[in-house]
Amino acid sequence: MTVGRGHVSILARLVGETSAETAQALLDVDLGAVVANWRTLQAHHPSGPVAGVIKADAYGLGARQVAAALHTAGCRHFFVAYLNEALAVRDVVPNAMLAVLGGLMPGTEGAYATHDLTPVLGSLDDIDRWRGGEAILHVDTGMSRLGLDVRELEAVAQNRSRLDRLHIRYVMSHLAASEVPDDPSNALQLQRFAAARAMLPAAPGSLANSSGIFLGPAFGSDLARAGAALYGINPTPAHPNPMRPVVRLSVRVLAVRDIPAGASVGYNAIWTAGRPSRIATAALGYADGFHRSLSGRGSAWFDGTRVPLVGRVSMDLTTFDVTGHPRVQPGCWLEVLGPHLSPDDVAQAAGTNGYEVLTSLGRRFHVVYRTA
Numbered sequence: 001m002t003v004g005r006g007h008v009s010i011l012a013r014l015v016g017e018t019s020a021e022t023a024q025a026l027l028d029v030d031l032g033a034v035v036a037n038w039r040t041l042q043a044h045h046p047s048g049p050v051a052g053v054i055k056a057d058a059y060g061l062g063a064r065q066v067a068a069a070l071h072t073a074g075c076r077h078f079f080v081a082y083l084n085e086a087l088a089v090r091d092v093v094p095n096a097m098l099a100v101l102g103g104l105m106p107g108t109e110g111a112y113a114t115h116d117l118t119p120v121l122g123s124l125d126d127i128d129r130w131r132g133g134e135a136i137l138h139v140d141t142g143m144s145r146l147g148l149d150v151r152e153l154e155a156v157a158q159n160r161s162r163l164d165r166l167h168i169r170y171v172m173s174h175l176a177a178s179e180v181p182d183d184p185s186n187a188l189q190l191q192r193f194a195a196a197r198a199m200l201p202a203a204p205g206s207l208a209n210s211s212g213i214f215l216g217p218a219f220g221s222d223l224a225r226a227g228a229a230l231y232g233i234n235p236t237p238a239h240p241n242p243m244r245p246v247v248r249l250s251v252r253v254l255a256v257r258d259i260p261a262g263a264s265v266g267y268n269a270i271w272t273a274g275r276p277s278r279i280a281t282a283a284l285g286y287a288d289g290f291h292r293s294l295s296g297r298g299s300a301w302f303d304g305t306r307v308p309l310v311g312r313v314s315m316d317l318t319t320f321d322v323t324g325h326p327r328v329q330p331g332c333w334l335e336v337l338g339p340h341l342s343p344d345d346v347a348q349a350a351g352t353n354g355y356e357v358l359t360s361l362g363r364r365f366h367v368v369y370r371t372a
């Protein structure tokens with residue numbers, strides 16, 4: 001065998017033929033739980049269907065796999081953020097609405113028509129550039145990001161012929177603080193949404209995201225748009241999580257060593273052993289989306305018990321204090337996300353939210369999709 005051929009075969013294994021045996025980290029995605037979560041959300045939103053929001057590669061879990069599973073279960077409405085995300089999944093969600101939240105970028109109008117995509121029109125310019133046909137009209141009720149603002153709404157209301165070419169499938173808006181039920185912006189946005197709809201030709205409405213579904217029937221609409229809760233993030237942070245866990249991330253222990261009291265661990269020696277300690281070095285780092293802000297704050301689970309993260313998270317390695325756990329040995333697995341450690345738990349330790357934990361997940365895991 002030539003050196004060149006050997007090199008190619010190693011590369012092929014790394015990029016195309018990873019297996020659980022060779023993997024340093026296993027990301028287990030339970031598509032059955034995603035579907036169960038979608039059904040739970042549907043039961044909480046009797047006023048209309050629940051769309052699957054699969055932007056950002058389905059929050060890091062694989063947009064094509066998630067979309068196909070939801071489609072098989074009967075989901076017929078999908079949202080992505082950008083046009084290219086829609087193009088990447090169009091073939092796995094036939095005969096379903098596939099809408100692009102980011103607005104109608106100039107020059108992309110033809111692609112929407114060709115691929116039967118639904119633009120979310122968020123400005124007068126978007127409306128005027130859309131050749132006509134089905135579209136979602138986005139009105140801003142308090143986010144000040146995308147969507148028609150009050151002036152644009154008034155302009156449209158005074159000249160409704162501007163909308164004549166459109167088939168408005170939904171009028172939509174987005175809540176700013178739906179995970180905080182008593183935040184006054186919820187009621188205010190509901191009121192503004194009703195006022196906006198009254199200014200427009202009659203069309204179905206779409207308001208709630210995952211947490212919005214749990215704000216009560218007033219926030220129900222003709223179409224909810226759920227992302228986070230599908231993937232196991234708690235849509236009701238003040239209450240126990242009604243969703244099933246979806247993600248399990250297990251990483252290998254690469255090395256275990258005993259260190260004396262006074263020895264330090266990792267970059268900048270931010271942790272020093274106060275007693276003789278056993279340190280497990282795991283195959284995971286910030287390059288895998290394991291946030292560096294978890295340094296000294298995160299944890300992993302081994303055999304039903306929590307082991308604390310010590311020292312600094314580095315690019316490819318993270319260290320855990322496994323003193324008193326003689327069964328932790330090189331090659332064994334630590335759970336860093338899963339039934340014991342939800343994305344919300346990790347987010348709390350990292351100082352972020354579960355959305356960022358999931359969408360940060362890296363690209364060098366061996367991914368297994370479970371459908372049962």
Ligand SMILES: *Cc1c(COP(=O)(O)O)cnc(C)c1O
Pocket residue numbers: 053055101173174208209210211225226227228229
């Ligand atoms: C991301 C997004 C959603 C989904 O929100 P979740 O909180 O993840 O359910 C819904 N609507 C819009 C406009 C979004 O950008």
